[in-house]
Amino acid sequence: MIRPSSSDGRPFGLTVGTLSPGTVLSCDPQATLGEAIAKMRRANSSSVVIVVANKPVGIVTEHDLLSLPATTAAALSEPVATQMSAPVHTISVHATPQSAIVRMRDRGVRHLVTIDADGCLVGIISQTDLIRHVGDKKPFIANDVADAVRQSTVFAHKDIRVWELRQRMHSEKCDSAIISGFAEDLPAELKTGIITERDILRHLATEHENLTAGDIATRPVKFIRQDMNLDDARNMMMRDNFRHLVVHNHHDETIGVLSFADLLEFIEQDYLVHLSSLAEDGGSELTKARQSLALANKLIENSPDCVMICNAQSEIEAVNPAFTRVTGYQAEEVIGKTPSILKSGRQSKEFYDKLWADLARTGKWEGEIWNRRKSGEIYAEWLSIMAVRDGEGNVTHYASIFTDISGREKNREDVLRIAFTDELTGMPNRRRFSELLSLHIGRARRVGRPLSIAMLDIDNFQRVNNALGHSTGDDVLVEVARRISRELGHDAVVARVGADEFAAILPHVKTEQEAVNIAEKLLSRLDEAHQTRKGEDVYLSASVGIASFPEDANDTSNIIRCAELAMAQAKEKTKEQGRNRVGLYSVNLHSQKGADLALETALRRAIDNQELHLVYQPQFDAKTGDITGVEALLRWTTAEGKTIPPSTFVPVAEEMGVIGELGRWVIRTACDQLIAWRQEGLFNLGLAVNVSVQQFYGSMDFADQLRAILVEKGVAAERLEIEVTESLFMRNIDDMRTKLQRLRNLGVRIALDDFGTGFSSLSYLRTLPFDVIKLDRSFVRDIEDGPDGATLPITIINMARNLGKTCVAEGVENEKQLEVLRNAGCDLIQGYLLGQPMPASQVSELAKAKNARTS
Incomplete structure (x- = not known):
């Protein structure tokens, strides 16, 4: 159980303020939903808080985005204020984690915005934060995954359209979906994919009607067995930064998904047993309160929220000072009367009929209601009503707790005004x-x-x-x-x-x-x-x-x-x-935009239609002329025979968010070719593959994806070289150093492509785990300008040698360039002079011919 005491290993005085992150993502109500989503995507955040004058007035979460219409373009251009959830559920930074757990349960939310005494935004606390800081592990250690896993999971085929999947996830209240329908001859972890709310967020801006689940599903997935200890599963999720794990039974059948939400619900149930909260079974405490009004007064008089206790006939028996402060009525003015004394007339009879029906059916009701103060002023309040029952199940009391949210309503009016008006003009x-x-x-x-x-x-x-x-x-x-x-x-x-x-x-x-x-x-x-x-x-x-x-x-x-x-x-x-x-x-303008959309649609089908293929450009030892390896280059020839250059379709793939899928296809295909060459006796041929920056920021770590492919294909890691460009380091350099080192630990080589055309910080070049520096073709071309033009490429070659890096010169097209580069000590040569991009079969012939001449 979670208790804020040293008995469970946690420090006294732990509050949600100490658990919530130091920074919170926020935006003003006038920002578009698309801008808010872009912020969430860049920060890898599950929510963004909408603020006015530093006070939270709404929130947009990953889960909210599931409810967007099938066509998202119009919604993305609307002000975020029109799409946010409001009023936002808040909690004081001084509240305990236990109260945060209960409030999340009562409100049915996964985030609470933390505020100070003035109601100003401080931070946000999520299920993840609470799970990471659970002090008492007994509920986990004593149970298996099967005890906590949610089995009401969305299962879908890879061909389902993403917008349909979104709506299914929303209607079935699931934060993830298991995707099947991939090739049966694949390893188990590749036959199944998973799509989470984070994946939906990542692709929302580029989602279109024909985007399918198979296009965005994360593979390989992480499987665990249902008999795994729950604490071990929790530790794995935190260590590997997984928010979802796919669960198998003893027959290796998928039975569901374990998420942070399941863990929180599990410990919450354990905690509530200890707490015996009034919200769940208030009968015990309030029955005692009826026997002793003094005790009841003591319980409620210090509450900052308004408290009103009514008997089974709806007659008011007790109120607290906060009630008087908000409504203006003294206790003696309302005791013995019904709550209708506060009625504003704004709600209809149907509203109250539904309220009482819900209360009779579930034992509680919660929502926004308008009431009237003694002064006649109408105000908005957030009201929670709980039915209190005796041991035989009969209602003895109704406990009402409410908060004045008229300030929020004023904020909401301000938000709507801001939502429809340009603040500057x-x-x-x-x-x-x-x-x-x-x-x-x-x-x-x-x-x-x-x-x-x-x-x-x-x-x-x-x-x-x-x-x-x-x-x-x-x-x-x-x-x-x-x-x-x-x-x-x-x-x-x-x-x-x-x-x-x-x-x-x-x-x-x-x-x-x-x-x-x-x-x-x-x-x-x-x-x-x-x-x-x-x-x-x-x-x-x-x-x-x-x-x-x-x-x-x-x-x-x-x-x-x-x-x-x-x-x-x-x-x-x-x-x-x-x-x-x-x-x-004119209609011609639409034709051009139609052509852009047609290119996107055609690109999505290109892999399935086998229109994409690889060609390979050899790399030669500058001294011996031997082929040491090749660079795999992606090409697209449509079914109509039209060749689309990479400079046209690769940026489109990045914009569409499918570059990850495309990149995985390239690596798999290249690995297949390495195996084929090995079977022909070309054992020492290396292969370089270009990787987009987006592939490093997918829903699954790129190193894990690469490891899975190498295992699947049976390719030695040292035969593979990953080429990255300097644009990679415009992001968090420390994070990228870690990601590259994970690749290096696999045994693959890492090459810095197009060196000198982008970031080019020599300090990073020294500390980042590169094996190869590729001299950009623009510097090679400058050699034609004489000694001055050759100075920079020669300097880069010397620098690479001093740093212990291999230097590859790209774009070598004539003998003069080759001579200068060879004399400068360049290691490898790549360019049309010695070999243009060619089919795999031609590489085999060329390599065998070279071997024959040198043997």
Whole structure:
């Protein structure tokens, strides 16, 4: 049992404030849901708290995101205030962990926001924090996994669409799903995948209708047996940073998933047995209280929450001082009366009928209700009612505990105002603009007249912020908003819909040309100098896109999209035709966007259709000319025979979030080829594979994935080389050092690709576990410029040698480059001069021919 005393090995005075992390992820209500999700994804966090004046007013968690509609694009662009859970469930930083456990259970939540005495945000405590700091391990040690595992798990086939899986997980109240349907000839840990709320979060921004569970499932999974000791399972979860473990029975059949939520529920039940909390079976304490009113008064008078005890006939028997403070009624004014004395009239008869029905069925009710103070003021409260029963099960009392949340309601009103208004300019924001546009379209449809909308984006506004500071930039934006409003007049609806983007509804414009004339006049007005407070002149240009109802689109979302496409076209025009361009929507613009979507869809099918393949570029010993290894390069040839270059589809794969799956396919295929070469007698051939930075931040550690593939394929780790680029170190350098060292511990070699084109910190080069430095082709090309051009590549080669690293020169295309590199002591040569990318069979022929000449 969990007790805050030294008897269970925990220090006296342990509070949730000491358990919760030192930092908490937060955002303001006006941020879009997409921005909030991006924050959560970057911080690898399960929640983000929405704050106003440093007070929490809402929260968005991974679980909340499961309930998003099938098509998420519109929801992601809405203010987070419209999607958050509110009011947020809070707890004092001075509360005990036990009270946090009970409150999580009562509220049905996995997070509690911690606040100080003023109600200001301090931090957040999650199930994970409570599990990590359980002092008494007896409930775990004395039980097996089978005692705690949740068997009501979502099981789904890999072909189910992700949005359908999301909705199943939400409706069945599961935080994970087990995915099957993968090839039967795979090892057990690869035949099954798992998808958690964290995986859903990671892919939400790029999710589309055809994304399947198989596309995002984590494999291999971590299996445990149902007879494993529960404490051992808990230790494994904390040590390996797993929040979910798939559980097998004695027949190696999957029976469910063990999660932190299950562990918390398990210890909570054990704790509640000890606590005998009033919330569960308040009969014991309150029966004693009835026998001794003095004891009842002592129990409730010091509570900071309002407490009201009623008998079975709903007559008030006792209240505490907090009740008087909130309602204004003294105890003698309400004792003997019913709680209807507080009734505000805001709730209907149906509301109270349901309240009493729930209370009769479950013994408790909780929710928000509006009541009236003695002064007549109506206020909001959060009310919990518990039925207290005697030993025979008869209701003897009702215990009500409530908290004044009128301040929260005021905050909620502020939140809604903020949610629909741009704070800087006072204009409607994107959400409000969409609503107003819907109203105008409905009106235009009824009277049979057209309307136009214009989307305006200031060109290169970031330069103003960078040069003059964000404060001056904000002043300029306010002036821009003022000029737009004045120029378009009262008939137009003008909104700020992005950082430097504005939108306008032009309800009385009848023709495209009229809209263009208005836009050009507006651009001319904006082209005039904007004077800062310091007297500096700032000159701006902008791009405007125009779309019309009903000619271009007949609903809100589509007409906005059309105008945005036209605005993008206008920005393209500035490159050729100069500043201040106006673009008109045409169907051709949609065709281009359709092509982008088609590329995404085609890429998802490319692996299954075997359109992706590998070619291999040899690497040669600079001194002997022998082939020492190859670099695997990914290629895509569509079913129609069209070749799509990696520079086109790899960024798309990264944006879609499928680069992890693609990368695993590349490594597996490359390992298969290593085995084939080994069977041909090419035992010493090494193979290099490029790895994206995203592969290091998947839901499963990349080193674990690689180890599983090497075991599955039976490939020696020393034959494999992992190539990474310097962009990898723009993140947490210490974290990346750990990740690379885990790879190194497997026995694989690590190469730094394109050296000199990115991060290039020599101190990190010395301390990070690299084996190989690849000299970028741009430096090799500079050798053509004579001695000065050769200085830098020669310096890098010498540095690599002094650090004990192998140096590979990429892009070697002529004899002069080869001679300079060889004389400088470069170890390996790669380039079209000696061997271009080729099929695996050609590598075999080339290697055998080389061997024949040297034997």
